[in-house]
Amino acid sequence: MISRKICLLGAFSVGKTSLVRRFVHEVFDDRYITTLGTKIETVVVQLDSGPVKLVIWDMEGAENTDDEADLVTSRMKAYLQGLNGVLLVADGTRAATLKTARRLHQWIMGASPGTPAVLLLNKADLKTQWQLSPQDLKELSESLKCFSTSALSGSNVDKAFLHLAQVLLESK
Amino acid sequence: MKKSRKTDGQPVDDLQLLRDLILGEEKDRLHKLDLRVSDLESRTSDVAEVLPAAMNRLVGDPASKPDFERPVVESIRGAIKRDTESFAEALFPVLGPAIRRAIADALSGLVQRINAALEHSFTIKGLKWRLEAARTGVPFPQIVLRHTMLYAVQEAFLIQRGSGLILASVHRDELLALDEDAVAAMLTAIQSFIQDSFGMAADEPLRSAELGERTVWVINGPAAALACVISGSPPRAVRAELMVLLETLHARYGNRLSEKPEGLSGDEGLRALMGEALREEVDASVRSSTSFKYKFLWIMGGLLLLGFLGYASINAWRDQQLSRQVVDLFQAEPGFVITAAEMDDGILNISGLRDPQAVPVAALLDSQQIPAGKVKTDFSPYQSLDREVIIQRLQRRFSLDPITTFNLEGDELTVSGTLTSGQFAGLQSLPDSHALIRSVNLDGARLNAEEASRVFREALDAPDSVSFQPAGAQMAVSGLADGSWFTAAREVAIEVPGWQLDFMPLQQNLSAQLNDLIENLNGRVFQYVFETRLTPESAASLDVAGSELVTAQDLASALGAHLNVTLEGSADGTGSRERNIEVSLSRSRHLLEELVARGMTEQGVTQTLAGWNESGIEPERRKVTLFIERSANP
Numbered sequence: 079m080i081s082r083k084i085c086l087l088g089a090f091s092v093g094k095t096s097l098v099r100r101f102v103h104e105v106f107d108d109r110y111i112t113t114l115g116t117k118i119e120t121v122v123v124q125l126d127s128g129p130v131k132l133v134i135w136d137m138e139g140a141e142n143t144d145d146e147a148d149l150v151t152s153r154m155k156a157y158l159q160g161l162n163g164v165l166l167v168a169d170g171t172r173a174a175t176l177k178t179a180r181r182l183h184q185w186i187m188g189a190s191p192g193t194p195a196v197l198l199l200n201k202a203d204l205k206t207q208w209q210l211s212p213q214d215l216k217e218l219s220e221s222l223k224c225f226s227t228s229a230l231s232g233s234n235v236d237k238a239f240l241h242l243a244q245v246l247l248e249s250k
Numbered sequence: 251m252k253k254s255r256k257t258d259g260q261p262v263d264d265l266q267l268l269r270d271l272i273l274g275e276e277k278d279r280l281h282k283l284d285l286r287v288s289d290l291e292s293r294t295s296d297v298a299e300v301l302p303a304a305m306n307r308l309v310g311d312p313a314s315k316p317d318f319e320r321p322v323v324e325s326i327r328g329a330i331k332r333d334t335e336s337f338a339e340a341l342f343p344v345l346g347p348a349i350r351r352a353i354a355d356a357l358s359g360l361v362q363r364i365n366a367a368l369e370h371s372f373t374i375k376g377l378k379w380r381l382e383a384a385r386t387g388v389p390f391p392q393i394v395l396r397h398t399m400l401y402a403v404q405e406a407f408l409i410q411r412g413s414g415l416i417l418a419s420v421h422r423d424e425l426l427a428l429d430e431d432a433v434a435a436m437l438t439a440i441q442s443f444i445q446d447s448f449g450m451a452a453d454e455p456l457r458s459a460e461l462g463e464r465t466v467w468v469i470n471g472p473a474a475a476l477a478c479v480i481s482g483s484p485p486r487a488v489r490a491e492l493m494v495l496l497e498t499l500h501a502r503y504g505n506r507l508s509e510k511p512e513g514l515s516g517d518e519g520l521r522a523l524m525g526e527a528l529r530e531e532v533d534a535s536v537r538s539s540t541s542f543k544y545k546f547l548w549i550m551g552g553l554l555l556l557g558f559l560g561y562a563s564i565n566a567w568r569d570q571q572l573s574r575q576v577v578d579l580f581q582a583e584p585g586f587v588i589t590a591a592e593m594d595d596g597i598l599n600i601s602g603l604r605d606p607q608a609v610p611v612a613a614l615l616d617s618q619q620i621p622a623g624k625v626k627t628d629f630s631p632y633q634s635l636d637r638e639v640i641i642q643r644l645q646r647r648f649s650l651d652p653i654t655t656f657n658l659e660g661d662e663l664t665v666s667g668t669l670t671s672g673q674f675a676g677l678q679s680l681p682d683s684h685a686l687i688r689s690v691n692l693d694g695a696r697l698n699a700e701e702a703s704r705v706f707r708e709a710l711d712a713p714d715s716v717s718f719q720p721a722g723a724q725m726a727v728s729g730l731a732d733g734s735w736f737t738a739a740r741e742v743a744i745e746v747p748g749w750q751l752d753f754m755p756l757q758q759n760l761s762a763q764l765n766d767l768i769e770n771l772n773g774r775v776f777q778y779v780f781e782t783r784l785t786p787e788s789a790a791s792l793d794v795a796g797s798e799l800v801t802a803q804d805l806a807s808a809l810g811a812h813l814n815v816t817l818e819g820s821a822d823g824t825g826s827r828e829r830n831i832e833v834s835l836s837r838s839r840h841l842l843e844e845l846v847a848r849g850m851t852e853q854g855v856t857q858t859l860a861g862w863n864e865s866g867i868e869p870e871r872r873k874v875t876l877f878i879e880r881s882a883n884p
């Protein structure tokens with residue numbers, strides 16, 4: 079079976095672990111247990127073109143910082159080696175996390191150009207508290223495929239993962 | 251204004267005085283408060299007084315919890331990033347016990363091997379090893395270890411460097427519980443973590459890890475790593491061999507190792523090469539240990555040791571020996587967790603946890619001939635609720651073959667594959683005793699062939715001449731048997747899980763036997779001296795002929811076949827025609843009576859007359875000829 083390594087990247091507490099848990103195990107937990115290092119899950123998804131095994135690397139959160147060395151630590155670089163695709167995650171209720179996601183995207187594009195990426199604006203169930211302006215969102219979706227997801231309700235989560243899987247296979 | 255007592259008599263002073271009089275107390279308090287607020291130390295102690303209560307309230311309040319947690323997590327996270335090393339050190343006390351456990355396990359294995367070695371030391375092989383030790387100067391235990399080292403590489407996978415994706419994998423058992431992709435990715439992640447946290451060079455990452463009872467060796471190459479899951483303790487030399495294998499893989503596949511993994515997935519050559527990683531070394535002679543012969547040698551050795559060591563230390567050694575043996579025994583047994591073991595006055599006190607599913611303590615001790623009086627146990631019940639653990643424990647408890655499959659869905663356990671009757675009984679009664687399993691579905695399971703044939707043999711009361719041979723889902727009945735057994739056996743209804751009786755081979759044998767008998771009997775002549783007096787030879791042959799006929803008739807009726815038996819009487823040419831007819835008939839009737847007396851059935855037997863030659867005396871025609879054939883219709 080074809081297998082692909084994908085990583086979830088984003089600032090801390092944006093819901094990376096929750097999104098993986100929702101996608102793989104279909105559950106949600108409102109406790110926050112921060113991820114250190116990386117947590118690995120595997121899941122087989124059925125696409126029209128056949129099954130693909132996704133080896134999902136749920137990374138520790140990045141710091142919301144302007145300093146590049148702090149943004150992508152040496153450990154994170156080691157984890158990101160050989161990745162086939164990336165899910166960037168931001169928390170709609172915290173504007174700073176969106177900036178971090180975009181900076182991470184820039185870094186990935188620099189390190190391995192052409193890596194398929196999608197952006198997940200998470201915590202859509204809290205839309206009333208979102209700090210993103212419509213202008214922000216419009217700009218974003220021009221450069222990157224965006225999904226507004228909720229690990230809590232599950233909305234759009236499968237869609238985002240499957241979209242990435244599809245793109246991964248097409249970019250053989 | 252004149253009321254001022256002061257000499258300079260200023261009105262301000264009066265005002266001040268008035269203030270002091272009216273607000274004196276408050277002013278004083280204000281001043282004290284001022285001091286308290288501006289003095290850092292007293293402020294600190296004030297905050298310290300209320301802080302615990304405040305924190306408790308914050309943490310308990312779901313609304314403010316995230317706000318409170320966020321800065322805490324953020325600062326811990328920052329600290330870890332800035333100073334990974336000291337956090338890695340902080341983690342060490344946690345890792346310590348795990349590592350110690352691993353070492354203790356390794357040591358207990360070592361003790362077992364040394365025990366084996368001590369037994370060997372009183373055998374020829376042991377003497378050889380002693381000589382080798384003397385010759386090479388290597389300590390004896392090391393020589394023994396070298397010779398008894400047992401290991402097997404259970405599975406091996408080739409992991410792409412960086413991505414952690416699997417390029418190829420091989421394994422011994424057909425059914426694999428591991429999620430190889432996840433294990434491979436985790437090994438890769440752990441390598442990265444260790445490299446980063448302990449500042450190791452990139453070419454010196456994780457080499458070996460403990461995975462339950464197995465050891466995982468990771469051998470790193472520039473484009474791919476070879477991970478081997480090993481049971482037992484492999485000698486170091488194996489690592490070098492595996493390294494050579496990895497180099498060969500790199501030499502042969504080069505850049506393809508760095509490309510998308512499915513490019514290599516169908517490569518038979520790669521699989522074959524990987525197969526070489528599945529090395530093993532088994533020294534069977536070491537496994538079977540405590541035979542009688544060795545016991546005698548033990549005693550001899552014990553006496554010798556007595557001379558050297560003295561009685562006390564022998565006792566201590568034996569105590570330790572017993573304690574090791576028992577602890578190992580319980581540790582190896584699923585459903586037991588040993589928390590403490592101590593020797594007290596020659597009695598071993600063991601305490602810990604025991605799953606109610608586990609083997610009874612007495613039976614376990616008995617199985618190793620450990621006297622029950624020597625061991626006192628105190629187990630509290632426990633039950634692991636983990637689905638995997640339950641399945642694994644059941645699988646181990648019933649020591650099921652790898653080809654059996656175990657599946658726990660809700661509270662129904664489904665088992666398929668080949669089982670022993672003990673396993674059947676155990677599994678069937680499982681719902682009575684198991685906390686989680688309400689029903690057991692054994693529809694897909696079958697009894698193992700050996701026991702199935704035994705059950706069939708007993709139920710059918712089969713003679714030794716009948717054999718039962720498994721053939722697919724059928725149990726073929728073959729060999730030889732008498733017709734009545736065959737008839738009866740086919741009527742018996744027995745249900746043996748997963749098996750159907752097939753009588754066809756036996757039926758064919760019996761049919762062939764009947765044909766042989768018919769061929770043998772057909773045309774047999776019984777010679778007479780005169781009238782109904784048989785010659786002595788013919789008279790003597792009656793018993794055999796009778797029993798052959800009985801058998802033939804028996805077989806025919808069992809097979810649903812029909813026999814035509816004809817007794818043809820003859821006479822010599824002397825005498826009148828009437829006389830000849832009479833004599834011929836009386837002879838065939840005589841023979842019929844003789845055969846019926848020997849058990850033959852009269853039914854289907856006809857008597858006829860042969861012609862005779864009028865011309866003269868032909869004594870050889872004083873006879874009855876037996877004709878027998880299978881007939882299509884009754």
Ligand SMILES: Nc1nc2c(ncn2[C@@H]2O[C@H](COP(=O)(O)OP(=O)(O)OP(=O)(O)O)[C@@H](O)[C@H]2O)c(=O)[nH]1
Nearest residue numbers: 090091092093094095096108112113139201229230
């Ligand atoms: N309301 C809401 N809460 C969410 C959602 N996704 C995650 N959370 C909560 O946000 C907190 C952080 O979630 P995690 O999934 O642990 O975040 P993370 O990105 O993995 O965090 P790090 O591992 O520390 O980087 C948890 O308390 C989650 O319950 C969501 O879609 N809606």
Ligand SMILES: [Mg+2]
Nearest residue numbers: 094095112113
């Ligand atoms: Mg996480």
